[in-house]
Amino acid sequence: MTKQIYDLCGVGIGPFNLGMAALADGTGLTSIFLEKNDSFNWHPGMLINGTDLQVPFLADLVTFADPTSPYTFLNYLHKQNRLYSFFFFQRLDIPRREYNEYAKWVADQLPSCRFDAEVTNVRSHDGLYEITVNENETIYARHVVLGTGSVPMMPPGFHPSEDVIHSNFFLQHKAHLQKGKAITVIGSGQSAAEIFYELLTEKDKHGYKLAWLTRSSGFLQLESAKLGQEVFSPDYVNYFKNLSYEKRKQSLDELEHLRNGVDAATLKAIYDEMYHRSIYGKDEAVLIQPLTEVNGFENGRLHCRQWQEAVTFEFPADRVVLATGYKPHLPEWFHQMKEYIEWEDEHFFRIDDEYRVIFKDSRPNHLFTLTNLEMASGTGATNLGLSVRRNQVILNAIAGKKLFQLDLDTVFQNFSAPFIKEAIFHKKSRG
Incomplete structure (x- = not known):
């Protein structure tokens, strides 16, 4: 009996691999995407009513690659009879809950997306990848796309419990x-x-007391200036990836505020709420404090340090929410390949221009990654719009031909030193 061999197998179905599945549909490539959970659900713990994406709706799963795709957000609105409502909504950004519903709608239409399918092992063998699913099934693919996303990061001194949770x-x-x-x-x-x-x-x-603490120097606004946002472009990624390791690492630190700031509307809403509450006197049950490291929690007290003043203090709390970010999730089967992979440092493996993980040996079957991309894509590593571009690059590489046009010169800025052919200005003589 002849076994089926897929051109690609995606491991994990988050927004990145879901976009890959949507773009691969109809290309002629055979693909399967596997997810251990029973359905698509994007950070359900943060689908707070009234919250929006921080990117415009054009950064959906497919539009930057193919605006005519049946899997665009606009087509979703059309199919849900919400297009006029969105038109009168008059905004580019969309509710986070609606993005989640849109992604579920796309996943439900794609036969390549399979849920309740946990990948427990991936092994390179005879020019193919053998993918073990739910420990008792084997799937064969020429290439694998790692899209296992990230997991909540708990800082030292904290242990998850009923009273100490991650924001996720x-x-x-x-x-x-x-x-x-x-x-x-x-x-x-x-x-x-x-x-x-x-x-x-x-x-x-x-009736609770409420505090907001951060070690940052302030509660900083997300950079929303149009020129500032151009670092989330294919041109900047193309520039960034050619820098030295040291320069790339430095650049990540310098541009941190571009992706980790707070949306201006959210900061305004908080300030307005605080102002209205202060009409009859400042609310002493609310504290907002920057410049404060929180180094642990025990017996109902947070261990804090105002680092600028170098003053330590204890702060009472019986419930703690850690909005301390995420770290890449690399599955155990990937760690088993560690010694065969080239690494830039202890955290980042080397990736080529087409998002292949670089192995020490030469192999015809490739492992592409949409995870752990900071040193390859810069501050846009988790940007939804740029994820479409990455998927175009990977699908072109797998197909061995140009399925998608990959244009540069997409923004007004020039990031590299300009190459000037000639600039001679003549001044006419009056005599």
Whole structure:
């Protein structure tokens, strides 16, 4: 009996690999995408009512590659009879809940997407990858695309419990959090701001004290200037990937505010709420404090340090929300390949221009990655719009031909030193 061999197998179905599946549909490539969960659900613990994506709706799963695709967000609106409603909504950004519903709609239409299918091993053998699913099934593919995303990052000194949660699980634990006497949110990004605002507007109903602490120097606004946003472009990625390792690492630190700031509308909403609450006197049950490291939690007290003043103090809290970000999730089967892979440092493996993981040996079957891309794509590594471009590059590489046109010169800025052919200015003589 002849075994089926797929051109590509995607491991994990988050937005990145779901976009890959949508673009691969109809190209002639045979593909399968595997996800251990029973359905698509994008950060359900942060689908807070009233929150929006930080990128315009054009950064959906496919539009930057093919605006005529049946899997665009606009077609989703059309099929849901919501196109006029969105037209009168008059905004480029979309509710986070609606993005999740859109992605579910796409996943439900794609026969290549298979849920309840956990990949437990991947092995390179005889020019193919053998992918073990649910420990008892083997799938064969010429290439694998790693799209296992990220997992919540717990800082040292904290252990997850009913009273100490990561922001990723906020909605699942919200009711329990609000039974506490003192809730502290830790972090300075968009998630921290949204959770603080949600808890602030409902504080009086529950009677808790509320604090927002961050080690950052301030509660900084996301860079929204049009020229500033051009670092989330194919041109910048093309520039960034050709820098030295040291320059790329330095650049990540310098541009951190571009992806970890807070949306201006959220900061405005928080300030307006605080102002209205202060009409009859400042609310002493609310604290907002930057410049503060939080180094642990025990016996209902946070161990804090105001690092600019070098002053340590204890802060009371019986509920803690850690909006402390995420780290790449690399499955165990990937770690088993570690010694065969070339690494830039202890955290980042080397990736070529087509997002192949670089192995020490020469192999015809490739492992592409959509995970752990900071040193390959810069500050746009997790940007939804740029994920479409990466998928175009990978699908072209797998097909061995140009399925998608990959244009540069997409922005007004020039990031490299300009090459000037000739610039001679003549001044006419009057005599």
